[in-house]
Amino acid sequence: MSSQANPVKVYIRVFIALLVLLFLTVALAFVPTRHETARNLLTTIGFTIAGTKAVLIILWFMHVKAGTRLTWIFAASAFVWLLILFALTMNDYMTRKEIANVYRVPTVRAGSMNDAR
Amino acid sequence: MTELATDLHPNKALAHHFTDMPQQREAVTLGMWLFLATEVMLFGAIFLAYTVYRHQYFDSFRAAGGHLFVSFGTINTCVLLTSSLMMALAVHAAHQGDSKKIVRYVLLTILFGAIFLGIKMTEYVIDTREGLVPLNGWWKAQSPDLRVDREMRLFFVFYFTMTLLHAIHMTIGMAILAVIAWFAHRKRFSAEDYNPVDVTGLYWHFVDIVWVFLFPALYLVHPEMHLFK
Amino acid sequence: MSSIPYYPAAERPQTYLNWSYRVKSWLFTRDHKRIAILYMLSITLFFFIGGAAAVVMRLHLLTPDGTLVQADTYNRLFTLHGVVMVFFFLIPSIPAVLGNFLIPLMIGAKDLAFPRLNLASWYFYMVGGLCAVIALVAGGVDTGWTFYTPYSSIYSNTNVVWAIAGIFLAGFSSIFTGLNFIVTMHKMRAPGMTWFKMPLFCWSHYATSIIQVLATPVVAITLVLVIIERVFHAGIFDPSLGGDPVLFQHMFWFYSHPAVYIMVLPGMAVVSEIIPCFARKPIFGYSFIAFSSVAIAVFGFLVWGHHMFVSGESMYSALIFSALSFSVAIPSAVKVFNWTATLYKGSISSATPMLYALGFIGLFTMGGLTGLFLATLGIDVHVHDTYFIIAHFHYIMVGGAVMAYLGGLHFWWPKITGRMYPEFMGKISAFIIFLGFNLTFFPQFLLGYLGMPRRYHSYPPEMQVLNVLSSAGASILAVGYLLPLGYFIWSLRYGKIAPTNPYLATGLEWQTTSPPPPENFDVPPIVTEGPYRYDLMVSQLGTPLIAEGARIQTTGSAVK
């Protein structure tokens, strides 16, 4: 199984890449902006970098890159399920429209409800 | 955890119900990956709550995040990444059956983990002095604006819950690593039988990954506020 | 089990039951079969605790103005019933008892992959269960099993923290069981036991385990957040502190909806074994049933929002969740059709396990079809939080999961204990349970459509007739559940000695002795045939039930 092991050189390289990404993300967080879109973009980039770091660790430090297909599936499955949790919950929060009259539905008259729409 | 790492016969490496070493090794590794999947969901659920409130209270979370020290956070991330590297090297040594190196690198992993926890403790002390603990009587960062105040508290609820949960995981990991170091010292591992080192490494890297996400979520919300303080 | 002490040669062969009688050999056992027995005893205890609460509630609801117990007592009773039945009976029932016992046997392994983890799971379960039951009985908890915030996190003055701590611990036991099953099925299958030679029992448990492993942590951390909120007033779910109580519902149902499939998928697992055996036919549409199990597990994660249609969740979200909810109906329907088709041109025996299995199909069909009403948005708004829901999920959980558990218990009782259950009594009680169940819960559909809200201590007088019917049914049901308890215990001493394969069933578990030896098989099996090859056993049909042999799934050599 030692075929799974990477040469030490690889670990060092991954480590350096992680540090570079770390300083990149810190630097980006200091970009001065008050604009909402820009801030959202920076947040997104920040978490994308975090994701990249996680992928580096998973692939090399945790040997998934050299792992079996089963390991790949198991490593990925939790994140897929997390995506379900996030997507369907945030969907509720992003689409909670203002209640009430904002919909401006035409008046429904007594006895004509089924024709209202 | 310990179950997965050490589910071995006391005297011989192969447990009675496995037919051979590869089967046992694969089973234990797979078990650890599944365990990590549960951990992803555990931390993920708190991240979800955090995301919901960050989405709703963007500005207050920004104001609150400004109270954290990005310098501490960054140094700690470096420390933890280094500790992860040490763990990777320990596993590398295990693959080659070099017990001495295993002991050395595992101890280094523990050392960096301890440094991390030390820095975290220092930070907690400073947070407490600054009145950032979101408990009545402890909370002093009060904003004149009621809304900002309660939303900042919410940020710190997440800050403390998530970092404490992470710290608990690290402490457990360090305890297991100590056992691993002892076993390695007693020459319990060989190039054919190093699985406990391997799966403990997986766990340790996972704890590292959690921090990789915690760092931007907590420290980089509004970093410029405290940098030169 | 690695160091089984030498046991003097006895007349009977050494089995997992008799190699040692010391208490220690039970409490520290790592044998999956013994752990299954530990689980069986403990879930039986919890079942009757939860059942007693139900009986008191049904008695109370005989009159509309509620005279038997106080409102606060009533609230504690339904919380006790819900928490105990959901977390300490239904979730561990089939997986931790039958799954634990049978999966290694069925795939030809000596044990589960992590025996110590398996034992730890039972301890977590027991500590959690005792913690919760003490909290629920002494002082009580009045939040309902759903623990909705901010009631549970701010307003309730009861032992919420302890009950939640108990559920949290039981969550670990569930995760450990699921983890063990998945790894075992991946890595411990006997030579020749490919995925598509696995019995459907294993497929269903694999699907169940996916849910246990991936959903349970979410509810665990959610409950921890409730504790943090209660103890520190953190404001995570408290609107007066900026929290959103509806977020709790999202996180809670992300687990608790799939949890319903933790309960019913193993039920389907049992039925998929019983039906081909007593119809003497290979199961119809093996791969469709197998994949539908996995599909149910996966789709089950996408539909939790249908518990929140009237909760203030966004209308668009409700539409998406409604559409996704219907998707679960398809694999469920596929299963029902396949089981029914298996009966076609079979040679059907009406043994007790078969009665339970057929009862399961009928009740599950009704539970599933009423589920469609609930997924339909327009109707759900009306029946949400009413007795319609109560009836619906009891049809799935009691009509489905409990019927299947009892069926499975009868089916494998000879294998587990080495004794036969009394067939006549078995049939009688199966009929009583089926009758009592329908009388209890069918009127509740009508009550729900009338608008009777769940968790009501008193109700309008026009609803009394239906309530009385339901309570009458409950008393019949109670008798139905006490009967098996009685004759199962009786059979341990007086039951006929069970042969290795009393039903001439296929499957590896029937090829080892009853009860099995400590390490399951005297000779490690090698699998050559797929499961359910009842077509190969035709020649033995005329033989009486005590016939030995029939090593169908290993070599087919018994088939002449």
Added chain:
Amino acid sequence: MDTSFRLLPQQASDHAASVDHLTLAMLFVSVFFTVLIATLIIYFAIRYRRRPASPSALKEAPKSGAKHGALVLEVTWTVIPLIMVAVMFLAGARVFVRSQQPPVDAMTFNVVGKQWMWLLQHPTGVRETNALHVPAGKLIRLLMISEDVIHDFGLPAFRMKQDVLPGRYTSEWFEPTVPGEYHLFCDQYCGSEHSKMVGTIFVMEPAQYRQWVEGRPADVPPRVAGEKLFAQYGCVTCHAARGPTMAGLYGRTVDLEGGGTVIADENYLRESILYPSAKITRGYPPIMPSFRGQLTEEQVMDLVIYIKSLAGATTEPYQLQNLGPATQPHRAIPGPGPSQPTQLPKGQP
């Protein structure tokens, strides 16, 4: 109330009828499939019951030819349910979407739920506890909030139900058509007296309702109460000059400081009164103090309704004359016009 035994709930609105139609259709499908499965099982169990020593039927084991038939069967019973549930989804969604969108010109009643009672207020100001009188043939909308835990305003006779949340308004509407007395249930478990948090909806002929309302002690209508509060708390001093104007605000899209927009609905107004810094209108300094702790939920509702009335978005100030013949035209809603300098109603300092 009619307390005689019944199997189906009263049907007191057109929506109730459409829900019942849906239920009947689904019931038909369900009964069909239940009977089909049950019949097949019982038929097979009898027809193919085990007979000693005649296992010949089994010799017809599935051959390769049967496999093809099996696949056709599997696909059939996958696709047919798929089509059926798609139809069910669409039918249910159609009824639901309509029930979730309150019509603009409904009479708005205020509902405050708390452990364990319902406090209700008519647009004319009349207050009731655990009972609600409404005119038949009118559109009734409920603006609801809870003071403590989650409650639910359940109306089985109208087939409507909505959770009442603390900290956020929810809304529900119905159009009663049949005069009578109907149940009101709290459908979300809320503590000890949950089952006592019930009440009655009295649906009356419009003329009768008018008589009933006029016979009640004169309460201050929410709009008027809101107007008083608006003056009393000094809101008027800023919102006439330095602050954003309230006229025409309701229903309009507001630009926020730091980008983003929000539609000014009831929840926005409530949040802005209690937590003014949450969403700051662009171009205005964040100087408004919070009124949290100073106003009850009912007072906040009064203010919200007053501010709504300034936009002319509802039928407020409510005229009982509107209860005249059903042909009475309802006011159309003016679109959100360009913001005008504040025109306060007469009577304001």
